[in-house]
Amino acid sequence: MLELAVLGLLAEQPRHGYDLKKRLSETLGPLWGISFGSLYPALRRLERSGAIAEVDENATTPGASFVPTGSLKGDLAAARMRLRPRPTRRTRRAYAITDRGRVLFTELLTDESDDDERAFAVKLLFCGHLDPAARLAFLERRRAQLTQRLVADRKPATRTIDRYTRSLLEHRARSTQHDLDWIAELIAQEREDQPDDRSQGATA
Amino acid sequence: MLELAVLGLLAEQPRHGYDLKKRLSETLGPLWGISFGSLYPALRRLERSGAIAEVDENATTPGASFVPTGSLKGDLAAARMRLRPRPTRRTRRAYAITDRGRVLFTELLTDESDDDERAFAVKLLFCGHLDPAARLAFLERRRAQLTQRLVADRKPATRTIDRYTRSLLEHRARSTQHDLDWIAELIAQEREDQPDDRSQGATA
């Protein structure tokens, strides 16, 4: 999931870790407070797998020039580092998405096997990269999921429940309905933009 | 967090793992799909620390009779197990909360340092165990948190954002407002039940 989020942001332009975290936190907000302890390992995983690559931050045309910044930028800093046992880098590392990364991005974005709350939010952020039909399918999938949940929520509890528990359950049901209305509106907007409606036909 | 949830349920009556998971899943629902991979280790942690203890399921008076079920219930099953290298138990293990556990439960329930979405939901489930003043403080804390978030959500985005991102942010703000209304009502109900309002007075 984190990998999808990172790839999605890097698909726009090269960024460094701290920036990625800021963007994701302000957009996903309380739903997913990404931590550095998961972000940096994720970046290393992606780099190892060749989905992203470190780039010179000053490269203005993203994707074009991969200047592998193996050399150093500041001699003083470098000298200081050489004095220490493990020369940990603490200056910016900018990453750009690679062609392999774009393929992976599409795979993760269209993967239907993981569809929890988080996954939906992240995928929605980047569903502009999907073609209209796939995007509609994605939204419909979410709608079905929420409808399903609402059915489960509506059925009265089998056992006696405490006052606060009841309130929580009632609020959850209302929230689900709220989410459902939202998705329905997103779908309506999609259909408006795409009246080309061959309803589930295989005439792609 | 899981520990609080487990202790809260066991405070009502002894239960076994599978049951705990069912209860929590149906109540916390999509917000927190507890997995066995976290539940069973949590049970072992709690048992090691003495917060819970294994009990005979047939014990009708919880907390009174701790019959350590070291002995076996079925000879045939036991015989079958002895034939295997590692006689893993797969029959029910019921646990009951101990006095140590009740202390820990209260500590976790009143701990203000972790207050994310999950923590709020879990604590709400068990806030009936708090005294009215503490419960009100808990709800007020949540209200402040949501109000804070709403302020952050309301401020217009500094940068250009995509259509779907905007929709997500708008929906989030509405959801937060929805949650806030809910909490406000819970608080109102509390004050109704507790008009005894000596505002922060120590006259318990």
Added chain:
DNA sequence: TGCACGATATATCGATTCGATATATCGTAT
């Protein structure tokens, strides 16, 4: 000039949680 301090930035550790998988037991319908 220098230097204190908060914001920016990366890294890492231990613990918790997740998701998948394996396997045993129980109830019941055929």
Added chain:
DNA sequence: ATACGATATATCGAATCGATATATCGTGCA
């Protein structure tokens, strides 16, 4: 009998979290 689905526990590797450490940058101010 026995096949099957629901109940039940256990475990592994990987992802994530939360805390902590440390370096660098920008800015105000003495």
